[in-house]
Amino acid sequence: MSTVVPLRRLVPWVSALGLLVLAHACLEPRRLYFRTTRVSLPRTKASLSGLRLAFLTDFHIGGPGPSAALTVAALKRLRAWQPDIVLLGGDYFDQGRLFPTAVFDSLSLFPRVYAVLGNHDHRRGPENASAIARFLASRGAIVLQNDRLHVTVEQNHRALTIELVGLDDPYTGLDDPGLLASPPGTIPRILLAHAPLLLDRIPIGCADLALFGHTHWGQIRLAPSRQIGLLDAAWYLDRMRRRPHSRLQRGWFWERGMLAYVSAGIGLTQLPFRLFAPPEVLLIEFDPEAVDPRWPCDDPRRFVRVANSK
Numbered sequence: 001m002s003t004v005v006p007l008r009r010l011v012p013w014v015s016a017l018g019l020l021v022l023a024h025a026c027l028e029p030r031r032l033y034f035r036t037t038r039v040s041l042p043r044t045k046a047s048l049s050g051l052r053l054a055f056l057t058d059f060h061i062g063g064p065g066p067s068a069a070l071t072v073a074a075l076k077r078l079r080a081w082q083p084d085i086v087l088l089g090g091d092y093f094d095q096g097r098l099f100p101t102a103v104f105d106s107l108s109l110f111p112r113v114y115a116v117l118g119n120h121d122h123r124r125g126p127e128n129a130s131a132i133a134r135f136l137a138s139r140g141a142i143v144l145q146n147d148r149l150h151v152t153v154e155q156n157h158r159a160l161t162i163e164l165v166g167l168d169d170p171y172t173g174l175d176d177p178g179l180l181a182s183p184p185g186t187i188p189r190i191l192l193a194h195a196p197l198l199l200d201r202i203p204i205g206c207a208d209l210a211l212f213g214h215t216h217w218g219q220i221r222l223a224p225s226r227q228i229g230l231l232d233a234a235w236y237l238d239r240m241r242r243r244p245h246s247r248l249q250r251g252w253f254w255e256r257g258m259l260a261y262v263s264a265g266i267g268l269t270q271l272p273f274r275l276f277a278p279p280e281v282l283l284i285e286f287d288p289e290a291v292d293p294r295w296p297c298d299d300p301r302r303f304v305r306v307a308n309s310k
Contacts, residue, residue: 032070032266033280034077036307038290039259041208042297044188048286051153051160054078055282057089057194057213058265060120061103067094067267068103074266074281075106081283084153084160086110088141089213090118090169090194094269097124098132108140112151114164115141118194118214119171120269146176150187163189165207170198171214171243180206196246196262205257217250217264217277226250237270250277252300259300 041048056074060067078086092104107113115136122129133143142149144166152161163184168174170193180191180202191198191207195214218232228235228249238245246262253260266279285307295302 031278032074033278033309034081034283035280035309036283036285038287038305038307039209039284040288040290040303041188041259041286042303043205043208044184044186046161046186046188047288048160048162048188049288050155051085051162051286052081052083053085053087053190053284053286054081054083055087055089055211055261055263055284056266057211057263058091058118058216058267059103060091060094060265060267060269061101062097062099063094063267063269064272065268068101070266070279071103072106075104078281079106079109083110083283084112084155085151085162086113087164087190087192087211088113088115088136089192089211089263089265090116091120091213091265091267091269092118092132092136094120094267095123096120096128096132098128098135104136104139107136110140112153113139113141114151114166114192115143116166116192116194117143117145117169119169122169122172122174144192145174146179148179161187163187165189165191167191167193167198169194171195171246177202184208191258196248196260197244199248199255199260202256207258210255210258210260211263211282212246212248212260213263213265215246215249215262215264216269216274217262219268219271219277220273220275221250221277222275226253233271252304254298254300259303 059071121132136143145168148165151164152159189207191210196212218234220233222231223229228245248262250262264277264280290305
């Protein structure tokens with residue numbers, strides 16, 4: 001004799017599960033993760049040992065949810081960590097709506113801040129994008145729009161130098177991959193750009209480390225893989241705007257002969273929810289001994305050790 005559970009008996013359980021998921025999606029955007037990692041760059045012999053780099057992206061000030069409060073909290077907590085270099089990955093104002101705010105005022109307290117623009121920053125045209133760039137510059141950030149420069153940090157009587165390449169937004173096609181045509185030299189090269197779409201049109205081995213945002217890890221993430229799928233809200237946002245998806249969506253990758261990280265970012269857009277894609281700040285401390293030989297040379301786990309994620 002088979003037992004069949006009547007559908008009406010399942011309805012309360014399904015409803016309860018739905019309410020729990022909704023509650024989690026409402027609370028998750030309010031919990032900011034600081035992902036502290038130790039990184040060893042595989043190619044270069046130049047030592048960056050002890051250099052601290054922080055990566056923050058996708059702030060979406062003026063958007064739904066607690067984006068502004070979370071950004072203020074992130075910058076306040078970041079001051080205690082004392083990064084040598086702060087990198088900003090774009091999308092400062094949701095839908096590009098620039099307005100007076102004190103959210104980014106504490107950027108001036110950090111010694112070296114570099115920024116690129118994102119697709120939302122360009123959404124209201126070039127004049128508005130230039131105004132956002134000036135807004136950031138007035139708070140001490142150097143805004144890179146298809147530029148590269150050397151950044152030197154004096155630390156314990158040592159000069160630690162990186163080459164920083166900052167490209168304009170790849171999602172709207174404003175980037176100039178030609179800046180990466182020549183391979184890096186003896187100085188480690190770090191690539192900063194808003195969207196990981198860029199990875200599909202740059203040469204192999206053109207940088208040592210690349211940092212991206214844009215994807216929000218799907219924002220509402222139900223797909224089990226680290227690539228975007230039909231179960232991710234971001235998939236539909238790209239479809240609505242008839243833009244290509246970023247093939248890589250979340251976490252560390254070994255891609256095009258370099259280490260690459262795609263961040264979930266801090267803020268929200270379109271929807272006031274996150275699900276299995278919590279807001280985050282990436283903290284990197286370079287350490288040549290952060291190598292795990294158990295993993296192959298084309299696996300980021302060989303070169304990246306997560307110290308904590310909280």
